[in-house]
Amino acid sequence: MKLAYAICGSFCTHDKALNVLGLLAEKHSITPIFSEITAVTDTRFGTAIVLSRKVGEICREKIISSIMEAEEKITKGKYDALIVAPCTGNTLAKIANGITDSTVTMCVKAQLRNRLPVIIGLATNDGLSANLFNIAMTLEKKNIYFVPFGQDNAVEKPTSLVCDFDKIESTFESAVQSKQLHPLLS
Numbered sequence: 001m002k003l004a005y006a007i008c009g010s011f012c013t014h015d016k017a018l019n020v021l022g023l024l025a026e027k028h029s030i031t032p033i034f035s036e037i038t039a040v041t042d043t044r045f046g047t048a049i050v051l052s053r054k055v056g057e058i059c060r061e062k063i064i065s066s067i068m069e070a071e072e073k074i075t076k077g078k079y080d081a082l083i084v085a086p087c088t089g090n091t092l093a094k095i096a097n098g099i100t101d102s103t104v105t106m107c108v109k110a111q112l113r114n115r116l117p118v119i120i121g122l123a124t125n126d127g128l129s130a131n132l133f134n135i136a137m138t139l140e141k142k143n144i145y146f147v148p149f150g151q152d153n154a155v156e157k158p159t160s161l162v163c164d165f166d167k168i169e170s171t172f173e174s175a176v177q178s179k180q181l182h183p184l185l186s
Contacts, residue, residue, distance in 0.1 A: 001080040001176070004064075004111070006033035006104045007055070010086035010123035011045040016165040017085055017121075018054055024083075024169060025058050031073065032056075032063045035091065035104045039065040067106045074110035081172050082111040085121025085147060085163060089131040092124065095144075096134035112143055117175040121147040121168055127161030135161075145175040150186040 003024060007017055024030060032055045040048050055063060064070050074082070084091065084104060094105045095118075111118050120138065124131050128151070138144055147163035148171070164186050174181040 001028045002031075002077070003028045003172075004031045004033055004074060004077070004079045004082045004107060005059075006035070006082065006084040006087075006107055007038050007051075008035040008084065008086055008088045008091045008104055008123075009037045009041075010088050011038075011041070011043040013086040013123045013162065013165070014045060014051060018058065020085065020165050020168045021055065022058050024172075029061075030059045031061050031077065031079070032059045033070065033103060033107055034063050034065045035088075036065070036102060039063070064107070065103055067101075067103055070103045070106040071110060074107045075113065078114060079111060079116060081117045081119060081176055082107055083119045083121065083168060083172060084108065085119070085165065085168055086123030087120045089124030089126050089134070092120065092122065092131060092138060093134045095120075096137040096141075112141075115143060117172075117178075118144045119147060119168065119172050119175050120144060121163035121165065121171075122149045123162045125157060125160045128159040145171055145180050146184060147171045148181060148184050148186045
């Protein structure tokens, strides 16, 4: 299958995303996408250059990192699915409200315009606070499927939600059959 895989901020989950990306790349052709922040930000979890190199080695395809590239390639690409993981609360809020002002949200818009699945792998510190409403709104949207998620550290970060990265592939497999993987809450 032909997949697009978008990586947003949530830098602490990038290693998990890369593991999934590697497994998916063994079976599928993958076009990588970076949010603007991911493309340029160095953090204590790694540098943007090293992340770009790793993703390039896994996917062997140029990373989409601009709205113009996203609109052109994803709209015409007819991807079987778009996976956004990690999907930050900021990106989710934009998706929920139809705001297309970033590379990743343009990819989502283009994929939905083609009536093809978008898989969301949440990683947000405000999932049970400011972004709870956006999660609820997005759950109701056609062709959007969520990777099962839960609290990652309920004591120290009581509003934080993170997807189960090990369930991205099974969520994708269900989504291409127009089904949401359950249970949704892990």
